[in-house]
Every structure is written in C-alpha cells, then in structure tokens.
Amino acid sequence: MALTGVLRPGHVALRVLEMGPALKHYVDVLGLIEVARDKAGRVFLKAWDEHDHHSVVLREADEAGMDYMGWRVDSPATLKKLAADIEKSGLASDLGWVPAGEHPATGERFRFTVATGHVMELFAEKDKLGNDCGTDGPDVNPHPWPDNLRGIAPSRFDHCLLYGDDLDGTVKLFREVLGFGLAEQVTAGPDGSLMIGAFLTCSNKPHDIALIRQPVKGKFHHASFILGSWEEVLKAGDILSRNKVSLDIGPTRHGITRGETIYFFDPSGNRNEVFAGGYIYYPDKPTITWTEQELGPAIFYHDRKLNERFLQVFT
Amino acid sequence: MALTGVLRPGHVALRVLEMGPALKHYVDVLGLIEVARDKAGRVFLKAWDEHDHHSVVLREADEAGMDYMGWRVDSPATLKKLAADIEKSGLASDLGWVPAGEHPATGERFRFTVATGHVMELFAEKDKLGNDCGTDGPDVNPHPWPDNLRGIAPSRFDHCLLYGDDLDGTVKLFREVLGFGLAEQVTAGPDGSLMIGAFLTCSNKPHDIALIRQPVKGKFHHASFILGSWEEVLKAGDILSRNKVSLDIGPTRHGITRGETIYFFDPSGNRNEVFAGGYIYYPDKPTITWTEQELGPAIFYHDRKLNERFLQVFT
Amino acid sequence: MALTGVLRPGHVALRVLEMGPALKHYVDVLGLIEVARDKAGRVFLKAWDEHDHHSVVLREADEAGMDYMGWRVDSPATLKKLAADIEKSGLASDLGWVPAGEHPATGERFRFTVATGHVMELFAEKDKLGNDCGTDGPDVNPHPWPDNLRGIAPSRFDHCLLYGDDLDGTVKLFREVLGFGLAEQVTAGPDGSLMIGAFLTCSNKPHDIALIRQPVKGKFHHASFILGSWEEVLKAGDILSRNKVSLDIGPTRHGITRGETIYFFDPSGNRNEVFAGGYIYYPDKPTITWTEQELGPAIFYHDRKLNERFLQVFT
Amino acid sequence: MALTGVLRPGHVALRVLEMGPALKHYVDVLGLIEVARDKAGRVFLKAWDEHDHHSVVLREADEAGMDYMGWRVDSPATLKKLAADIEKSGLASDLGWVPAGEHPATGERFRFTVATGHVMELFAEKDKLGNDCGTDGPDVNPHPWPDNLRGIAPSRFDHCLLYGDDLDGTVKLFREVLGFGLAEQVTAGPDGSLMIGAFLTCSNKPHDIALIRQPVKGKFHHASFILGSWEEVLKAGDILSRNKVSLDIGPTRHGITRGETIYFFDPSGNRNEVFAGGYIYYPDKPTITWTEQELGPAIFYHDRKLNERFLQVFT
Incomplete structure (x- = not known):
C-alpha cells in the first residue's frame, strides 16, 4: 500500500458483448466466483483469495473494453483527502461521487478521468466475504487453499x-x-x-x-x-x-x-x-x-x- | 511498507562462535554475498536481489544469538518522528542513537529494547549496491536473475x-x-x-x-x-x-x-x-x-x- | 520392460480392515478410479493414466497387508515361458495357475511365492479401459490430462x-x-x-x-x-x-x-x-x-x- | 529398451559451421561436457547424467545438419543379430561396419541408411564415464545431482x-x-x-x-x-x-x-x-x-x- 493510504486495485469494470459466454469464460475457465448480479444485469465476481465482495464487474455493451478501475483506500478520511488532492491537482477531469450502494456491498466512490482518458475511482468501504479456507469459522485455522476451486483459479x-x-x-x-x-x-x-x-x-x-x-x-x-x-x-x-x-x-x-x-x-x-x-x-x-x-x-x-x-x- | 513509513526489515545482526565456518555457511551454502568487513571483525552480507548495502551482520562471540534487528524507514523525517513516538509510548527501554557510519554505508540508527527483551533499530539511510542484473548500467535492461549465483541463493x-x-x-x-x-x-x-x-x-x-x-x-x-x-x-x-x-x-x-x-x-x-x-x-x-x-x-x-x-x- | 518380456507391475492386491473408509481414502483422497466390484466384495481400481482395467485390488480382511502383486508380461507365449522358467529355477514355491476371469477383465495368472514369502503373479491379458484424455475417440487427439481428476490423482x-x-x-x-x-x-x-x-x-x-x-x-x-x-x-x-x-x-x-x-x-x-x-x-x-x-x-x-x-x- | 535389445539413442553426430561458436553453445549455454577430441577435429560431448563416454559428436563442415544417429544395443550378440536382420529386411541401404575406435572409447558400429535417407548406426560397446554424483567412489552413496553444472544442464x-x-x-x-x-x-x-x-x-x-x-x-x-x-x-x-x-x-x-x-x-x-x-x-x-x-x-x-x-x- 502506498504511504498515502491507497491499498490496491479494488475492481475493474469490463464491457462484454454477451454475458453468457463471458460468464462461461470468467467463471468456468478463469475460475472467478460469481457473488452478485444487479437489476441492470451487471455481474460481480471475485477471485478465491480476495476478501472483498467483488473485484471484477461485467456489463453487457455493444463494444468491449474497460469502463473504469477502482482503488481501495484505507479509510473514509483518506478517501476524502485524496479526492480533494486530485481536485486540487488539476490532473483529472469529470470528478464526481458515485453513491454508496451503486456497487453492491460498496461505499461511495470518488470517480475521475485521468489524462489518458481512463476512468478511475477511489473507495474506502466494501463488505468482506472471506476466502473459504477457514475450518473453524472464517479466518480461523484455515487451510492453505479451498477445495472448491475450478478452472485456472487465480488467487x-x-x-x-x-x-x-x-x-x-x-x-x-x-x-x-x-x-x-x-x-x-x-x-x-x-x-x-x-x-x-x-x-x-x-x-x-x-x-x-x-x-x-x-x-x-x-x-x-x-x-x-x-x-x-x-x-x-x-x-x-x-x-x-x-x-x-x-x-x-x-x-x-x-x-x-x-x-x-x-x-x-x-x-x-x-x-x-x-x-x-x-x-x-x-x-x-x-x-x-x-x-x-x-x-x-x-x-x-x-x-x-x-x-x-x-x-x-x-x- | 506500513502507512507509518516503516518499509522493511533492513538488517539482522547475529552472533557466531567462529567466523570461518559461519562464512562458509552464509556465503558458500546459503549464498549470501560478502560486501564489507570492519575493524572489529564484523562481516556484512547481502542477498542478491537486495539493493541495500547489507542485510546480515555477523559478529564473533562466545554465545550464538541475535544482537539486534534493524528496520528501514522511508525518510529521516519518519525516523525522527518514530523515535519520538517510541519514546512517548513508554513501550521500549534503553533508547538511544547509534551514530552514522557505525554500520558501513549506513546513516544513524535509533536503537531501543522492546518488552520481550529484543534490541530493535530504525534507520533511514543505507547506500544502494544494486543487484547485478542490469546489462546497460545498474537497473537498465536487466536480466531476471544474475548469472553468478551460488549455493541456495535466496533473493x-x-x-x-x-x-x-x-x-x-x-x-x-x-x-x-x-x-x-x-x-x-x-x-x-x-x-x-x-x-x-x-x-x-x-x-x-x-x-x-x-x-x-x-x-x-x-x-x-x-x-x-x-x-x-x-x-x-x-x-x-x-x-x-x-x-x-x-x-x-x-x-x-x-x-x-x-x-x-x-x-x-x-x-x-x-x-x-x-x-x-x-x-x-x-x-x-x-x-x-x-x-x-x-x-x-x-x-x-x-x-x-x-x-x-x-x-x-x-x- | 525387461528384455524377458516382463512389462510392469500390473496390480497390487491389498487387505483393508473396512472397505468404506478404504474407498474414501483410495478414491476421494488418493484419487484412484473405481472400475469394478466382484461378488466377493473385492473392489478394483485404476489410476487415471493407466490403460489397463485395474491396478489396485482391495479386499476386506481382519489384518491389513498385501495379498499379492501381479506383473504384466508382453504375451501369452512369454507367460508360458516364464512360468516354466520359474518352475525350473527352484526359486519359488506354491506355483499354480489362477484361471482367467478370477480378476475381472483379466486372463489367467501364474502365481508363485518368492523366497521372502511374498506372493507374485504373472499375467499377459487384461482389458484396456484407456485414460479419458481422447477428444475424438479413445487415443485420438488427446488432451494432456483429463478434466475429471480429484484428490491427489497420481497417473x-x-x-x-x-x-x-x-x-x-x-x-x-x-x-x-x-x-x-x-x-x-x-x-x-x-x-x-x-x-x-x-x-x-x-x-x-x-x-x-x-x-x-x-x-x-x-x-x-x-x-x-x-x-x-x-x-x-x-x-x-x-x-x-x-x-x-x-x-x-x-x-x-x-x-x-x-x-x-x-x-x-x-x-x-x-x-x-x-x-x-x-x-x-x-x-x-x-x-x-x-x-x-x-x-x-x-x-x-x-x-x-x-x-x-x-x-x-x-x- | 525394446524387447529386441535396442536400448537407447546412443549418439547423434552433427555438422557445425564453426567449432568455436558451436562449443560455446553446446558447452557453455546448453551445458554438455566435453570429453574428447580426435585428430580430425571432432569434439565428443556428454550430458551430466549419461554414463556412456559421449552422446553428441560435433564436426566442422560447410553445411549444418546430422551425419548420423547411433543406437546402443544390449550386447555384441544383439548387434550381430540385428545387423543380419536389417540386411535381410531389405529396408536399408549402404550397410557396413565402422571399426571399433573410430569413435573414441567405442566398439564397432553397424551403419545403414534408412528409407528417408538418414544414416543410422547400432553399437554394443562404449566406455562408461559415470556421472560425478558418487561420494565414496563412482556409483557409491551418490548425491542426486553433481555440483559442477553450468548452463541449461540437461541430464x-x-x-x-x-x-x-x-x-x-x-x-x-x-x-x-x-x-x-x-x-x-x-x-x-x-x-x-x-x-x-x-x-x-x-x-x-x-x-x-x-x-x-x-x-x-x-x-x-x-x-x-x-x-x-x-x-x-x-x-x-x-x-x-x-x-x-x-x-x-x-x-x-x-x-x-x-x-x-x-x-x-x-x-x-x-x-x-x-x-x-x-x-x-x-x-x-x-x-x-x-x-x-x-x-x-x-x-x-x-x-x-x-x-x-x-x-x-x-x-
């Protein structure tokens, strides 16, 4: 994690042409786990060793590509501070807040567009789902890997x-x-x-x-x-x-x-x-x-x- | 690195009963690289992918064990702040400064003893030696590993x-x-x-x-x-x-x-x-x-x- | 394979105290495949990359251990010749033939006891089951490994x-x-x-x-x-x-x-x-x-x- | 080994344009070991875990390619029998014997050309050099690999x-x-x-x-x-x-x-x-x-x- 409090890439939102084949690919072959769908038809996925609710978001669209990439920061205070810093820097455009709940199980996200035209987000809150390794409760006496893996199964x-x-x-x-x-x-x-x-x-x-x-x-x-x-x-x-x-x-x-x-x-x-x-x-x-x-x-x-x-x- | 600015374990100082067999072990078998000796007979070693001048310090003594462990922090300002925080916390004893140069190629170190009796240090400056992978200068067009490894050769x-x-x-x-x-x-x-x-x-x-x-x-x-x-x-x-x-x-x-x-x-x-x-x-x-x-x-x-x-x- | 025509260990027959836990072990954990049971309650298993009908035979008994080990030879002619050679050698006792079909899908076996007291068998015929890798028929355009492996799954x-x-x-x-x-x-x-x-x-x-x-x-x-x-x-x-x-x-x-x-x-x-x-x-x-x-x-x-x-x- | 007594590919003789760069490649990079040179300038090499005197023969020539490939058989009797069988089969041309010693440390070789135009040889005798793993004599209490490997070092x-x-x-x-x-x-x-x-x-x-x-x-x-x-x-x-x-x-x-x-x-x-x-x-x-x-x-x-x-x- 950066000393600023940016912890990690938290999610990537991708556009796919058809959801059915996309899910066959991302779930059956790549081995991600589907955790939620929303009314708009978006599907939320996570990898097995991620504790956060989701890290990949798929949306059907006419053109493939990336909608945005989200970054997990360590706290709401950091989120607020970095949002202000970005605004002050003049290095991003289209700044704004996405309300909590727009992604399931996720707090509000600060969205901005960087100079190369990519949409980025910062967020501080997302529910924890854990990793299915614990034997006496989540995170208690865990195995090194869960026994329900399929496909390529990146962590x-x-x-x-x-x-x-x-x-x-x-x-x-x-x-x-x-x-x-x-x-x-x-x-x-x-x-x-x-x-x-x-x-x-x-x-x-x-x-x-x-x-x-x-x-x-x-x-x-x-x-x-x-x-x-x-x-x-x-x-x-x-x-x-x-x-x-x-x-x-x-x-x-x-x-x-x-x-x-x-x-x-x-x-x-x-x-x-x-x-x-x-x-x-x-x-x-x-x-x-x-x-x-x-x-x-x-x-x-x-x-x-x-x-x-x-x-x-x-x- | 912690958000406080503590980056990593920077060195461990070990006592060995005889330096000759110790070096055979740490250099020939484990595969560390000897980088310096000082007048007191201490030998300073590094692993191949460490950029810092040294990470292991060996000293001859009558009893084996660890003299101290040192932590690299990101800046002199952090060093100063953390030294003050430690003092204020009351959680350490025997606080003091080791002057720059006491370890070769190393800045001043703040030394303290923790509750379990271990001596710890913080420091912010140590010369960089690099990792022998670069082909057109240090850190330019590097190979993934150097070709002079021997022994176990941890990175x-x-x-x-x-x-x-x-x-x-x-x-x-x-x-x-x-x-x-x-x-x-x-x-x-x-x-x-x-x-x-x-x-x-x-x-x-x-x-x-x-x-x-x-x-x-x-x-x-x-x-x-x-x-x-x-x-x-x-x-x-x-x-x-x-x-x-x-x-x-x-x-x-x-x-x-x-x-x-x-x-x-x-x-x-x-x-x-x-x-x-x-x-x-x-x-x-x-x-x-x-x-x-x-x-x-x-x-x-x-x-x-x-x-x-x-x-x-x-x- | 030996120049004599002995190809490989073809099967091992083991005694187990209880079949249920034994099968949980050999099938679910070790990852062998159950291929047959006979009226006597014996269970026949194979590993995934074996073509022969079975390589492990389990039998319930009061004491664990090995009943016998069987060796696949390249042809009925070799079987006949080696049976005669063994008899002639005087190095084995209790020689005799087990009729075809006593193991499912298996030809007759020549059985003998060696000097260390172990029962050995030679046989020349066992049906082929293949290895589930072929995509356009058995042994046609195969994948390198089948996708139905479970447990440890030795080949x-x-x-x-x-x-x-x-x-x-x-x-x-x-x-x-x-x-x-x-x-x-x-x-x-x-x-x-x-x-x-x-x-x-x-x-x-x-x-x-x-x-x-x-x-x-x-x-x-x-x-x-x-x-x-x-x-x-x-x-x-x-x-x-x-x-x-x-x-x-x-x-x-x-x-x-x-x-x-x-x-x-x-x-x-x-x-x-x-x-x-x-x-x-x-x-x-x-x-x-x-x-x-x-x-x-x-x-x-x-x-x-x-x-x-x-x-x-x-x- | 085939039931006929053909044991293995024993050597391949390759033509190289220049011996110097070829040896840099086969010795320093590939990691074969040079074991002999003959008067004609041929260089004989082996891989580390081969016991035979050599398995690769390099010769300078104007054109790259393979001169011949040699097959180790289990005995002089097999060599004689297979030479006769090949002759009788009518499936090879240019049959003849290369005298013992033409390759250093190697017995006589039966040479023939197969239908695709490749020159093949059979031989039954080549001195053993061993593999440098033994600690109390060759083949006594060996390590799993020798400690003088360099380059890619195939076995x-x-x-x-x-x-x-x-x-x-x-x-x-x-x-x-x-x-x-x-x-x-x-x-x-x-x-x-x-x-x-x-x-x-x-x-x-x-x-x-x-x-x-x-x-x-x-x-x-x-x-x-x-x-x-x-x-x-x-x-x-x-x-x-x-x-x-x-x-x-x-x-x-x-x-x-x-x-x-x-x-x-x-x-x-x-x-x-x-x-x-x-x-x-x-x-x-x-x-x-x-x-x-x-x-x-x-x-x-x-x-x-x-x-x-x-x-x-x-x-």
Whole structure:
C-alpha cells in the first residue's frame, strides 16, 4: 500500500458483448466466483483469495473494453483527502461521487478521468466475504487453499495495463497525488527521454497499474490475475487450450517485472493475463529503465521481440 | 511498507562462535554475498536481489544469538518522528542513537529494547549496491536473475522469529506505534484469549517479524530468507544435505502464512529458514487466528504436529 | 520392460480392515478410479493414466497387508515361458495357475511365492479401459490430462517396497529368471557384502519393486503411485492434511532413486507413497551402492537419518 | 529398451559451421561436457547424467545438419543379430561396419541408411564415464545431482526429430526389425490413412526418434535433451535469452508426448530442444493418433497452431 493510504486495485469494470459466454469464460475457465448480479444485469465476481465482495464487474455493451478501475483506500478520511488532492491537482477531469450502494456491498466512490482518458475511482468501504479456507469459522485455522476451486483459479485480481496518449499526465497523478512508485519504465526518443511505458505500484508488487503510450484515449490492454507458481501458468495454458480460448502469447517470462505469464482473450476480445512471480518492490528501489532497443526482451524476455498483436490489439 | 513509513526489515545482526565456518555457511551454502568487513571483525552480507548495502551482520562471540534487528524507514523525517513516538509510548527501554557510519554505508540508527527483551533499530539511510542484473548500467535492461549465483541463493532477507515473555508489550509497540498489521495469531488459555504467537507485517508480505511467547528474554528462533519457488526449496534441501548442514525440518508447508519452508542451523546453532510462497497481505485483511489445539498444523501443516526441537531449541 | 518380456507391475492386491473408509481414502483422497466390484466384495481400481482395467485390488480382511502383486508380461507365449522358467529355477514355491476371469477383465495368472514369502503373479491379458484424455475417440487427439481428476490423482501405480528375510533368493529370481536389473542396493555387514536393500527394475524407471531385509516373511512396506512434479507432491501433502490422513514422512527427497516423495497410511495402516522424479534407468547402468553408514541419506536425503517408523511399521 | 535389445539413442553426430561458436553453445549455454577430441577435429560431448563416454559428436563442415544417429544395443550378440536382420529386411541401404575406435572409447558400429535417407548406426560397446554424483567412489552413496553444472544442464540426450520422404519405409524398419513401438502418429490424406508423423520408442519414454514426412532426404529437424522439470524449462529460456541464442518457440507444451518444451538454434542453424515431462510408454499402450485438423495442438498444445518455421526450417 502506498504511504498515502491507497491499498490496491479494488475492481475493474469490463464491457462484454454477451454475458453468457463471458460468464462461461470468467467463471468456468478463469475460475472467478460469481457473488452478485444487479437489476441492470451487471455481474460481480471475485477471485478465491480476495476478501472483498467483488473485484471484477461485467456489463453487457455493444463494444468491449474497460469502463473504469477502482482503488481501495484505507479509510473514509483518506478517501476524502485524496479526492480533494486530485481536485486540487488539476490532473483529472469529470470528478464526481458515485453513491454508496451503486456497487453492491460498496461505499461511495470518488470517480475521475485521468489524462489518458481512463476512468478511475477511489473507495474506502466494501463488505468482506472471506476466502473459504477457514475450518473453524472464517479466518480461523484455515487451510492453505479451498477445495472448491475450478478452472485456472487465480488467487487475486492483480493489475491492469492501459493504453493512452497523455502518459505524462496520468503518471504524474498516480505518482505525485496518489503516491505510487515507478517500478519500471520504457523510454524512447532521440535522447531516451520519452517515457512510452510506465509500471506503477502502490504496494510491494512490481505493478498495480501499467500504461503504454499510444495515440488513443481510454483504451484497455489487459486485466491480470495472479497465480501461485510457474506450474500453475502451465496448467492455465492447458485449461485455455482444452476450452479453445483464444491465446495471445505464452507461457513465457516478462523482462519487465520478471513475471511468468500467459495472455489470452475473453469471448468479447478483452485481453486477460494470468501470471506468477515477480520481485518485492519498495519505494526506495531504483526505477528500472528499459531502452527502446530492448523493448523486445522487456516485454517477452524469451522471444526477445514483440508480436504485433501485443501492440495493435486492444479494446 | 506500513502507512507509518516503516518499509522493511533492513538488517539482522547475529552472533557466531567462529567466523570461518559461519562464512562458509552464509556465503558458500546459503549464498549470501560478502560486501564489507570492519575493524572489529564484523562481516556484512547481502542477498542478491537486495539493493541495500547489507542485510546480515555477523559478529564473533562466545554465545550464538541475535544482537539486534534493524528496520528501514522511508525518510529521516519518519525516523525522527518514530523515535519520538517510541519514546512517548513508554513501550521500549534503553533508547538511544547509534551514530552514522557505525554500520558501513549506513546513516544513524535509533536503537531501543522492546518488552520481550529484543534490541530493535530504525534507520533511514543505507547506500544502494544494486543487484547485478542490469546489462546497460545498474537497473537498465536487466536480466531476471544474475548469472553468478551460488549455493541456495535466496533473493532477500525476509523476517525473524523471536522468543520472549512479554509478547503483549512488544506486539503493542509494533502495532500501535510502528503501524504493523497482525496478519496471524496463535491463541491459547482457558478462553482462548492469551496470544502465544504473533505474526506482524509492515508490508504486503504475511510477516516481517514473528514472536512466540516463551518464558525468556531476547531469544532468537530464526532468520528467514526468501526463495522464488517450491522447487528452490527442494534444491535448498539438496544443497544443505550435500554440505551436511544440520537440518531442523522440511521441506514442508506452514499453515501460518502458507509458506513452503525448510529450516536448518548455522554452525553456531542459529536457526535459518529459506521459504517460498505465502499470500498477499493488506492492512484491512482480517487477522487469521489459530487455536491452541491446531498449533500442529499451524506450524507444520503436513505433519500436523510440532517437533520438540522447534519449541525448545533457540539461541 | 525387461528384455524377458516382463512389462510392469500390473496390480497390487491389498487387505483393508473396512472397505468404506478404504474407498474414501483410495478414491476421494488418493484419487484412484473405481472400475469394478466382484461378488466377493473385492473392489478394483485404476489410476487415471493407466490403460489397463485395474491396478489396485482391495479386499476386506481382519489384518491389513498385501495379498499379492501381479506383473504384466508382453504375451501369452512369454507367460508360458516364464512360468516354466520359474518352475525350473527352484526359486519359488506354491506355483499354480489362477484361471482367467478370477480378476475381472483379466486372463489367467501364474502365481508363485518368492523366497521372502511374498506372493507374485504373472499375467499377459487384461482389458484396456484407456485414460479419458481422447477428444475424438479413445487415443485420438488427446488432451494432456483429463478434466475429471480429484484428490491427489497420481497417473499410475508404480512399485511396491516389501520386507522379508531371504532377500538373496527373491533378488536372484527377479534378476536371473525374470530379467530385472538391480538399479540400487544397500549393503551392510563387516565387509559390506550383505545386501540389506534391493531396488529392482524391469523398465527405464529406477525401480518397479524394492525389498528390504527384515526377519519377517511376506510383509508389505508400501505401494507407490507416481505424480508429475514436485509441486504435485506439495499439493498431495496439502490434500492429506486437509483430510487428516496419517502422514509418515515428507515431502522430502530419497537418496535412492532421487525420488521426491511423501509417505502416508491408509485407514487400515497400509503405507502409501506418492512421488515424482527419479532418473532414466538402462540395463547397462552400473548398480548404485549405498553403504550402511549412509543409510540415512539413502532413504531420506534431506534428514540424513531414518525415522524408526520407517523400519518398524509395516503390514 | 525394446524387447529386441535396442536400448537407447546412443549418439547423434552433427555438422557445425564453426567449432568455436558451436562449443560455446553446446558447452557453455546448453551445458554438455566435453570429453574428447580426435585428430580430425571432432569434439565428443556428454550430458551430466549419461554414463556412456559421449552422446553428441560435433564436426566442422560447410553445411549444418546430422551425419548420423547411433543406437546402443544390449550386447555384441544383439548387434550381430540385428545387423543380419536389417540386411535381410531389405529396408536399408549402404550397410557396413565402422571399426571399433573410430569413435573414441567405442566398439564397432553397424551403419545403414534408412528409407528417408538418414544414416543410422547400432553399437554394443562404449566406455562408461559415470556421472560425478558418487561420494565414496563412482556409483557409491551418490548425491542426486553433481555440483559442477553450468548452463541449461540437461541430464541426457533424449531423441531426434528427422524429416524425410519415405516415412513408411523407415517406420517399417524401426518397428518390424528393431522392435520400436509407435507411440503416436499424425495422419492426413482424404481418408486419414497417410501417416505424416511418427513418434517411435524403444523404451518407456514417449519417443526415442520421431519422423515427419517432407519431400526431402536425410534432413534434421532437432536433437532433444531432457530436463527434470517445467521450472528448468523456464530457466533454460532465461539462459537462452541471456546468451542471445536464437529462439524458435517456447516454453510451451506439446500435445504429442505431453512434453514441456523450448526450441532454439545452435549457431550453425541446427535446432535443439530441451524438454521435461511426458508419460510412461509400454509396448501394449494403444498408439495415439492425431488427425490433420488437430496438427496445431498436436505440435504446440497452447498455441493450437504451427508456426511456419517449425515446418520450413531444418538442416
């Protein structure tokens, strides 16, 4: 968690073209747990080791992509303070409050749009559902994993990678107002001074949000979920193939973050990632810089080159 | 890192009976890197993925055990504030400052003794040595791991487990003054209200320090170092056996923290652990409670019972 | 498979005290598949990647232990020839034929008792059930693993370890008549000439049967089932603990065979093992010899010492 | 080993364009051990867990590719018998004997050319060098792995995949004369009766040699070396990238054999594979058939499609 009180990515709201196939994908194949539906037809999901009520929100729409990403902060006081800080910073637009209950089991959310066109939210309250591991009550004498897992079964929603134009504005807000660290960056340009990729963290994880500079607004590259081991990445690949899920790339390793990864698409074309590994980040760790010439191994350390799809396909 | 600004366990200072065998153990077998010696004969070591100058300090003495454990805070201002908070709390004794340079490449340290008799330190400055992964300069286009590893080669010093009597006093200081979270606890007593084990964290890791209630003062159970996978735990066991290192227990899994672990002893009888795995902790995660009857699986999840050595042997 | 035509351990017949708890153990926890019951109440089971009709036979009895172990040979002609060879050798007693159909879906079996008192069988015919991986018919376009696995789910029954007195006689029969290789041996005695352990193979696996010299006749130490990885050994330990199965030892590594292992007991006290790893054996590979002083690491490579239970508890 | 007495792939002789870079690749990166050079400049190598004197032979030439592949049989008598059988079969050409000593530490070899144009050899004698694991003499009280490994360090040379036209002739010889099993096949053609891929085994491994039908003679697709785990496949990918070795594809899983794999090229363009996993084969296991439509997942189970390079690039 950042010293500002931003704890973690709390939810991502995705648009899907049809809810039926989407749920088959996110529940049966990816292995998330459906926890609620609302009157508008939105479906709320969580991963097995998340205590919060939900971390993924699906909505039917004519176009795939991300509606917004929400960040859990440690307290209502922090929520109030950060909302004011964001407003004061001038680095976001369309600021406003979403009332408590608009997401089930969730308090009020402060919503704003960052320079790359993505809608972000902060919130301080969401009910706890626990993780089904406890044997003598929730959180009492737990097993290390529940016995009702199915599909790939990542333990948590981990981060998003987003595409947008004004990278500097968004990075400035996350770093200077929300207190994120810049764990890694990709630089380009004649003197290497143009940041074309930013991997930002509010935790000891190598990234909680990543941004790539592209001449677009508010685009979504992928939502990522965390696994426990490289062997689980292999099993994920097996499960994806068995279910004829459209694979993007992997299993492989990222240079950036060292993560062990596999990418694939939901039936609406939204990219997902499951991954394992990475290092322990601290705010005083020097930022890792990747130069443009080493962009290949930065993204796919084994292949040492990008596939075009990675840059060109997003929602 | 805690919202108070305490970032991580920064160093542990251990007493060894003879420096030669100790270095064979910590460098050749465990795989730490020697970075400095001082006039007093102390040897300073780091793990390969730590950026700080050192994390382990060895000193020859007539009796094994831990001299002190040091905590990195985010800034000199935090150091000053926390020193004042500790003094004000009345929860520590023998407070004082160790001047900059007493540890090489390290700023001044605020030293104090907690209720269980352990000496703790806070510090804000230590030189960065980096991790030997960068290919075009430190932290530029890095490989995921350096190619000069030897021995078990954990990536970082992770935490200590300590034995002492006044658990409540020490836990109170870590939680209320330093801002640590209580990730897990073991309870006992007629009504289950006596905390006999506390697993405290200032990060997203399940523990940065752990304490077990025993009728002693200032005792050391183990220092732990983190590995990347369960397979590395197996290889650690192989390396320990090849070198005829005295094994305590493992490979196995902890119920507490879910860690995958192996314990062993340095030539002076100080216990070490290397482990992998565990979950991602956040300050709003409910504390996990283990009841006394389930102490077996809490500590060794597979064996479901303690070996006597785990409770009775410490330094 | 041995050049004589002995292919593999085809089945092990075990006595259990109560069938209900035994099936809960072997089906729900270990993850074998029940394929048949006969009028006598025997239950026939197979592991998921075995093609043969069954590999484990359970029978209710007043005392736990092994009734017999059966070996699949490549053809009826080999069966006939080896039966004659065994008779001629004088190394077995109580020779005779069990008629086809006495085991469901199985041809006639040649039964004999070896010098250590264990009942062995050879057979050439057993129906094939396949492995549930094929997608367009059995054995057509298969997935790497079926999606209906439960429990620990080893892929195959692998070997047995047996205790008996006249080791030399049994080893002589397996080597000289059945064509097994001696992959590893443990030696003792004043001049190291007494073989106290023999690890015999009719395949490229390090062992298909193992024998330990003990002053008993026809005793059973364990039946072993093979897993795909060290991570599956960890998961096996987790599943055993969740189900409160009595653990013997592990996860750990064997010096002998290099296997990565965990031992546990069925509800009747019969020991089971699941393991991964080991090397590729060929008939021209030199026999590995373990001396008595290194018996500890030979059996448990990490602990470097035997637990008494390993030697004293058998059925 | 086949019931005929063919034990294993004993060696592969490869042509490289320049010996210096080739040795850097095969020794420093792949991690084979150089054991001998002869007057003609050939270099003989072995993997760490092979007992035989050598398994890879490198020769400088103007064109990359495979000179021949040699098969270890169990005895001189078998060698003589199989040489006669091959001659009698009419399925091979250019038959002849290579005298003992032409390869260092190796007995006479019977050489022949199969229908696809590949040169094969049988031999019965090669000196044993052992595996550096023994602690009290070779093969006495061994460690599970030696402590002088470097690079990727596969334990053994495992198999070759070859490209050629008259697949039927070569498969017929291996099956009917040498006693290999057809573990898996790929079929095509209007009625699925054309075998376009054959995976043949003389052991309990899923393949010892594989052949793909292509309108060429005597071409080499890859030589493969075996690793102990999927994690070692990841580390292999890391080591290849660090050394800027040209990667073909992987890490990924094969549908055929279930192997976990990564492909790459030596500096001369010869393809190598390192892999882990696979199943246990027996001669009575039904042949697995892959239909042409499922060729994608057959080769690369996760991607579910071939890359052109896999079919078009060979030496």
